[in-house]
Amino acid sequence: NAGVTQTPKFQVLKTGQSMTLQCAQDMNHNSMYWYRQDPGMGLRLIYYSASEGTTDKGEVPNGYNVSRLNKREFSLRLESAAPSQTSVYFCASSPGGVYGYTFGSGTRLTVV
Amino acid sequence: QKEVEQDPGPLSVPEGAIVSLNCTYSNSAFQYFMWYRQYSRKGPELLMYTYSSGNKEDGRFTAQVDKSSKYISLFIRDSQPSDSATYLCAMPLRGGATNKLIFGTGTLLAVQP
Numbered sequence: 001n002a003g004v005t006q007t008p009k010f011q012v013l014k015t016g017q018s019m020t021l022q023c024a025q026d027m028n029h030n031s032m033y034w035y036r037q038d039p040g041m042g043l044r045l046i047y048y049s050a051s052e053g054t055t056d057k058g059e060v061p062n063g064y065n066v067s068r069l070n071k072r073e074f075s076l077r078l079e080s081a082a083p084s085q086t087s088v089y090f091c092a093s094s095p096g097g098v099y100g101y102t103f104g105s106g107t108r109l110t111v112v
Numbered sequence: 113q114k115e116v117e118q119d120p121g122p123l124s125v126p127e128g129a130i131v132s133l134n135c136t137y138s139n140s141a142f143q144y145f146m147w148y149r150q151y152s153r154k155g156p157e158l159l160m161y162t163y164s165s166g167n168k169e170d171g172r173f174t175a176q177v178d179k180s181s182k183y184i185s186l187f188i189r190d191s192q193p194s195d196s197a198t199y200l201c202a203m204p205l206r207g208g209a210t211n212k213l214i215f216g217t218g219t220l221l222a223v224q225p
Contacts, residue, residue, distance in 0.1 A: 004155075030210070031210040033212075033213075040120065040217060041217065042118075042200070042215045042216060042217035042218055043156070043200070043213075043215040045212055045213075048210065048212060051210075058212065090155055090156070092155075094210070094211075096210045096211075097210070097211065098143075098144045098204045098206065098211050100146055100148075100158040100161055100202075100213075101156075101158070101213060102158075103155030103156050103157065104155050105154055105155045106153075106154070106155055
């Protein structure tokens with residue numbers, strides 16, 4: 001039972017390059033989320049998907065796009081990476097409502 | 113002012129000590145309160161979950177909520193080196209089809225053997 005799986009675990013990009021972070025969950029959860037975690041800033045919500053077919057902006061959406069491919073998968077795309085997007089990215093899922101989240105192990109992204 | 117404030121630490125204690133971790137919040141609409149534990153280079157994992165005011169105990173961990181003061185605490189009794197981690201408080205902001213968790217910045221705890 002894998003829970004939430006994120007790929008890749010590490011990535012180095014050059015400024016202006018694009019990439020997609022992948023996330024998949026096997027818990028049949030309705031809602032999925034992308035957060036970034038930076039020192040002193042905590043976890044900040046980038047985008048979320050309440051259910052299959054819907055996506056909404058979070059606190060820090062600029063520079064990112066998302067796709068809820070199906071109930072299991074929720075991807076995050078950086079179209080033109082910037083050094084300010086250097087961070088650790090976490091995907092999470094929940095059944096919805098006020099239940100807690102299950103997090104993946106994160107993607108460490110460095111943009112040079 | 114951030115919706116959820118948390119002292120970042122680091123907090124260093126000897127093994128066996130009682131640890132107190134705290135958060136304050138500004139939004140009186142918060143009704144559910146969570147504590148996550150995050151080991152180094154891992155994702156956060158849900159540790160405790162409480163509703164409204166009062167105490168909840170789970171083994172060596174006790175979560176306390178004081179809604180009148182907008183203050184929540186996590187106590188760890190008989191702390192162990194394995195408790196060394198970052199502890200994040202979180203509160204769901206309700207609205208729309210799902211909740212969005214608002215996190216504190218986390219407190220880094222080191223338990224010295």
